[in-house]
Amino acid sequence: MADEGLAAHRREPIKSSVSNVAAHRRRKNAATVGKERRESLVRAKRLCRVGISGDTDVFLENDMMIDEEQSILEAQTSSAVEGLKSTVAYQGKGAMQKRVNALRELRRLLSRSEFPPVEASLKAGAIPILVQCLSFGSPDEQLLEAAWCLTNIAAGKPEETEALLPALPLLIAHLGERSSLSVSEQCAWALGNVAGEGEKLRNVLLSQGALLPLARMMLPNKGSTVRTAAWALSNLIKGPDPKAATELIRVDGLLDAIVRHLKKADDELTTEVAWVVVYLSALSNVATGMLVKTDVLQLLVERLATSNSLQLLIPVLRSLGNLVAGDPNTTHAVLVPGREITDHVIEVLVKCLNSENRVLKKEAAWVLSNIAAGSVEHKQLIYSSEAVPLLLRLLSTAPFDLRKEVAYVLGNLCVAPTEGDGKPNLICEHLVSLVGRGCLPGFIDLVRSADTEAARVGLQFMELVLRGMPHGEGPKLVEREDGIDAMERFQFHENEDLRNMANGLVDTYFGEDYGLDD
Amino acid sequence: MAMDVEEKEQLGFPYWKSVRRTFGPESPFFASGNVERELIAKQVALDLTEDEKNKLQNLVAKECGVFFCPIVGCGSRLTSLEDFEDHYNAQHTASCSICSRVYPTSRLLSIHVSEAHDSFFQAKVARGYAMYECLVEGCSLKFKSYKSRQQHLVDKHKFTTSFEFFKKAHSSKKQRQKLQRKQGTHKREEASCMEVENESIDGLVSAVSKLSTSDSSPSSVSFGRRHTRGLTFVPRAVQRDKRPDAT
Numbered sequence: 001m002a003d004e005g006l007a008a009h010r011r012e013p014i015k016s017s018v019s020n021v022a023a024h025r026r027r028k029n030a031a032t033v034g035k036e037r038r039e040s041l042v043r044a045k046r047l048c049r050v051g052i053s054g055d056t057d058v059f060l061e062n063d064m065m066i067d068e069e070q071s072i073l074e075a076q077t078s079s080a081v082e083g084l085k086s087t088v089a090y091q092g093k094g095a096m097q098k099r100v101n102a103l104r105e106l107r108r109l110l111s112r113s114e115f116p117p118v119e120a121s122l123k124a125g126a127i128p129i130l131v132q133c134l135s136f137g138s139p140d141e142q143l144l145e146a147a148w149c150l151t152n153i154a155a156g157k158p159e160e161t162e163a164l165l166p167a168l169p170l171l172i173a174h175l176g177e178r179s180s181l182s183v184s185e186q187c188a189w190a191l192g193n194v195a196g197e198g199e200k201l202r203n204v205l206l207s208q209g210a211l212l213p214l215a216r217m218m219l220p221n222k223g224s225t226v227r228t229a230a231w232a233l234s235n236l237i238k239g240p241d242p243k244a245a246t247e248l249i250r251v252d253g254l255l256d257a258i259v260r261h262l263k264k265a266d267d268e269l270t271t272e273v274a275w276v277v278v279y280l281s282a283l284s285n286v287a288t289g290m291l292v293k294t295d296v297l298q299l300l301v302e303r304l305a306t307s308n309s310l311q312l313l314i315p316v317l318r319s320l321g322n323l324v325a326g327d328p329n330t331t332h333a334v335l336v337p338g339r340e341i342t343d344h345v346i347e348v349l350v351k352c353l354n355s356e357n358r359v360l361k362k363e364a365a366w367v368l369s370n371i372a373a374g375s376v377e378h379k380q381l382i383y384s385s386e387a388v389p390l391l392l393r394l395l396s397t398a399p400f401d402l403r404k405e406v407a408y409v410l411g412n413l414c415v416a417p418t419e420g421d422g423k424p425n426l427i428c429e430h431l432v433s434l435v436g437r438g439c440l441p442g443f444i445d446l447v448r449s450a451d452t453e454a455a456r457v458g459l460q461f462m463e464l465v466l467r468g469m470p471h472g473e474g475p476k477l478v479e480r481e482d483g484i485d486a487m488e489r490f491q492f493h494e495n496e497d498l499r500n501m502a503n504g505l506v507d508t509y510f511g512e513d514y515g516l517d518d
Numbered sequence: 519m520a521m522d523v524e525e526k527e528q529l530g531f532p533y534w535k536s537v538r539r540t541f542g543p544e545s546p547f548f549a550s551g552n553v554e555r556e557l558i559a560k561q562v563a564l565d566l567t568e569d570e571k572n573k574l575q576n577l578v579a580k581e582c583g584v585f586f587c588p589i590v591g592c593g594s595r596l597t598s599l600e601d602f603e604d605h606y607n608a609q610h611t612a613s614c615s616i617c618s619r620v621y622p623t624s625r626l627l628s629i630h631v632s633e634a635h636d637s638f639f640q641a642k643v644a645r646g647y648a649m650y651e652c653l654v655e656g657c658s659l660k661f662k663s664y665k666s667r668q669q670h671l672v673d674k675h676k677f678t679t680s681f682e683f684f685k686k687a688h689s690s691k692k693q694r695q696k697l698q699r700k701q702g703t704h705k706r707e708e709a710s711c712m713e714v715e716n717e718s719i720d721g722l723v724s725a726v727s728k729l730s731t732s733d734s735s736p737s738s739v740s741f742g743r744r745h746t747r748g749l750t751f752v753p754r755a756v757q758r759d760k761r762p763d764a765t
Contacts, residue, residue, distance in 0.1 A: 137620035166678040176623030178612035180604045209654035282543040325540040359551040415536040460534040
């Protein structure tokens with residue numbers, strides 16, 4: 001094994017061969033669909049725009065095409081498809097080269113802007129001809145160009161992506177171990193776009209056996225192919241059916257590869273692998289269980305501690321969050337208070353809470369809230385950590401969605417672990433201290449918000465205060481912070497649940513007898 | 519009084535419960551993180567400056583000359599040793615030694631060989647055994663006829679009806695003549711196999727010996743059981759696969 005590593009190192013200069021460099025460039029230049037189509041941003045498809053032979057005419061940064069240009073492009077596309085058809089029919093001398101050239105022309109047209117002329121290509125009948133170009137035994141260049149065309153066609157609208165159906169078995173077949181790396185990578189890319197389209201196509205791909213060959217492509221230590229395969233897989237298993245995720249974790253060698261990549265891979269590969277872990281841990285209990293038994297938690301924490309790449313931190317944090325949320329073993333068996341790893345987890349979560357990024361802050365708070373939902377020792381650990389002062393600050397100053405998560409953390413610190421159905425016990429020490437440090441206004445603010453869940457959380461915390469503060473101080477404190485006011489808003493509120501909650505509290509603690517003992 | 523209060527609380531209020539909260543991957547809770555993912559991907563795309571692009575291009579031009587695949591009849595354009603290995607693996611190893619069709623996986627190759635060239639296979643089919651395997655790895659169903667397997671692919675695995683595993687390839691005139699020659703003078707299976715293999719090995723030897731990264735060409739070149747250290751450059755793939763034990 002050590003030798004292999006040495007050998008790989010020595011080969012570095014040669015390693016930047018055309019295919020690696022090109023794939024690297026392609027990767028760096030892949031653009032998603034344009035800003036105007038906002039919903040597409042979440043559709044997780046990637047256009048392939050820059051290629052192998054160093055075409056400099058391909059990449060355009062400013063792609064506002066006027067109508068005239070668009071129709072010219074469409075006309076060119078139709079004629080490119082026609083040209084391609086005739087080369088496939090032609091059997092004579094130099095047929096192969098002619099075919100590759102025709103494919104290349106079509107590919108260029110499909111790579112130029114953020115809105116490739118997909119509709120025009122489909123109308124001209126590109127798919128059947130591209131499928132023919134994918135037949136077994138075709139030269140690599142032909143396979144590559146054809147797969148590339150399909151990749152960009154698949155990055156379009158749903159019905160356009162569906163048009164790729166006839167090509168799918170062949171694209172999957174060319175993922176095989178006997179295919180050249182660039183061909184298998186390009187096919188993976190195309191399939192990734194198809195899978196990113198939606199559940200229906202995902203299911204088709206799964207039934208056609210796409211999972212296993214893509215999984216195998218994740219096993220090598222490095223290379224752009226590994227990264228593309230990981231990205232495609234993350235699209236393939238994202239469900240909502242958990243079957244694919246469970247199947248994936250069971251692939252021989254895959255769990256091992258995940259651990260290896262989380263440990264050693266560069267930022268880009270680790271990012272895609274982390275997304276795979278996100279979906280595995282969100283969807284499959286089997287996967288979560290298996291992951292928790294490896295070093296994955298430790299590795300995730302290390303990445304959170306050392307990395308500054310936002311695109312890496314997001315899926316890594318979320319993976320950690322899913323593992324904590326999805327399996328009680330994570331907090332019971334691995335993140336046990338007293339262990340170093342547990343201290344580190346709190347540290348990195350605080351680091352995320354201190355970051356500038358909204359997503360990191362919110363999801364870190366969520367993870368903390370789940371750890372705080374663990375044992376009494378977990379609550380004590382968080383309570384006495386540097387997290388609390390920070391959380392108290394955020395409760396008053398942060399944007400709304402973050403405040404809600406922070407509220408969950410603080411509330412969980414004050415309530416003992418759930419046992420049975422009865423009223424959960426309070427942890428008075430924590431409650432008194434936190435209220436003493438001024439967290440009540442923040443909760444009452446949540447009660448005032450328009451969000452039902454937030455109001456509920458606020459009311460529940462108020463109940464804790466009313467019930468649990470010693471010497472009957474609760475009601476006075478609540479009154480002082482205008483809590484009664486906040487609750488009375490719900491007196492005739494349309495939401496029955498909130499209405500009952502608020503009225504119940506008011507009746508119980510601020511009834512006729514209130515204030516009489518003063 | 520106290521009792522009444524207790525009762526009231528027991529009845530109505532949903533007390534704070536310290537529990538873990540999970541979210542599905544497509545939950546709105548994760549939406550902003552998901553959007554970040556694709557936004558960032560797009561940003562990265564615009565990051566490569568002109569300068570960097572030039573540097574990359576120069577790097578490529580300096581290190582790799584262009585050469586052509588030495589395997590007889592191939593001539594594909596290659597740009598590096600790695601490219602050659604890659605290409606060799608793809609085009610010159612998973613090919614049927616009888617009809618030269620190439621497949622992207624060993625499994626598909628082996629299925630093809632059984633179905634197209636094995637008379638024992640055909641004999642079993644004739645006797646009614648289910649011999650045609652489903653092409654999707656992991657499915658493991660078998661069928662009595664090519665057609666029924668095809669139907670299964672369409673029905674169960676959503677292949678399109680136009681997909682054909684075994685297409686009658688149009689062979690070049692040269693290939694057809696070769697095939698006719700073999701059929702005429704030898705018994706089909708064993709001898710033709712041998713002949714093709716010998717031919718391709720000879721071709722390889724002569725071609726690869728021309729490809730060398732050192733100044734002096736080796737005086738003797740051989741494959742098979744004899745060691746290959748005479749060559750200064752042989753792609754790993756060639757060394758690995760060209761052993762006669764692999765029949």
